[in-house]
Amino acid sequence: MAETQQIIEAFDARARRREERREFFKNAMGLAAVTAAGAAAMSFTGEAAAQTAVSEVDVLNFALNLEYLEAQFYSYAAYGVGLPNNLLTGGVGTQGSVVTGSGTGMARQVQFSDAGIAAYAREIAADEVAHVTFLRAAIRGTGTSDSLIAAMPQIDISGSSGGAFAAAASSTSPSLAGFDPYANDDSFLIAAYVFEDVGVTAYKGAAGALINNKTYLEAAAGILAVEAYHAAIVRGALYARGIATPAISTAQSDITAANAISNLRDSVDGSSDLDQGLTTSSSSAGTVSNIVPLDSNGLAFSRTPAQVLNIVYLNPKSVTAGGFFPNGINNGNSGLRSSAAN
Template structure:
């Protein structure tokens, strides 16, 4: 058997294992891990409609902008203890607050414990996400059409979305209702918190790019996609390497991957963890999650919303966006 056939077989076996876990995670998330809104606002009857409904380039860029708001707020708080400046939060729609939580697990600068390497990574990503928000709001992109930042929850507390995601994924053991997942606690927790976002951002830009008609906007989206892919690779590689000494990091990253895959409801595997596999007797890493053609996966806006709302059901709010998004693309459909 050739190495290529062995690799294909290994990938197929990994997909089968994840398919077996899909129903478990769907049950764990159920009809909503956190509070959600009513029926899909845009009236999408099925997932294909979310891709083919008439939407404009500004709609797509505003959808991307709100994902950038989320990432920028998380990384800025994690590195500086403060979020985006007030002049970067305004726009059309309802401007919301950043829910940081209270007490010991509130959003704050991460205690990197002297780990200057991970801290440097975090600072670089924070600067990049700030630049993305600034660019998408600029006259060269959305300008006056930019939506305001909606309410975003980045609390590390017991009632925060990080804890809800970790509990449903099994990162926090079943039955444990007293331990939060706090991504600001230390370097390893920060990396797992970042891992929740980064792969989603890559697939979101990949999925939205065919819907963009303006070449200037498409070029901008392609540029941001590339940066998000670099970010995802940094996080995945660091978790993989640190997982040698701390195997739970790889295990927990795999659990998060499985949970994301259950939320987006795709019949094929759109998500891959970081644990290695053996091909031809040799260990093969899985730093770059690709399909069998060597391409990055795509997610529709609706699938992305299922993940950030932490809800496999039709929803208009929840999870990291407790009041939903601004703009046209704000409703998910039932994952299937």
């Protein structure tokens, strides 16, 4: 069977298993409920939102840009190909391409040695494609026009020299210079770790705004739960492989690498020490894990949209492009295209 047909069948099977969930969003809530839940869930408050009124479509398009990034990365890692063009078009912004790089480190299908990790990659890839499809449908509403949908911007998922992953790796402490996200199971998990925690912290902001509306709160909780499951899969797998005897990791401890990524995210998203690695200290590996990053009250922490952009732009300054989005994200609201000045 052709590789393309295998991909289509895998996505179709995943979509069928999610039919009840999608019907809940479309029928029980309606578009207004979905967008209101999205607005609160993504914590669209703060300086950028105050400068320019944020519409429900702006909120959904912000989320869609991030889902484009995750879906493209996981699709390449799991299957060696990206999303079909019918999921990339839109009337907001200029449609970009996927920067895959060339030679060593180019985006490609990971040759997994662990069947479990390979299954995780395929599952999460299908989830992220479903998110792209769902958000596009929510923005389109009952019409047929894509004029309100953000087109996929240029996205850099290259592991080659000069690509976004290389820039992220060289900025970590300890340095992960030379890192190839598609080289093997461990590298794939470390690359996935770059993104997964960011989505969880962005959606966590829903609780305070939605506490008095059970319908909206339930919807936001469902979206958050999927991202949290993904993050737990990646964090748990990295930790288990990092403490395995004999060591599974081929370069350095997966725990050390993940902690370095956490340090990078913390260095660009503001002065507060928000991010947490897989252990609470260098001496706790194998004794005390930190799979679920929490505050002192046992709660997950939040990030603003501007802080999210600091991370995906790989820049602590207020900029409108960089890193995984070389030309910035596509959004009709200019206040939701800039990272924070940290």
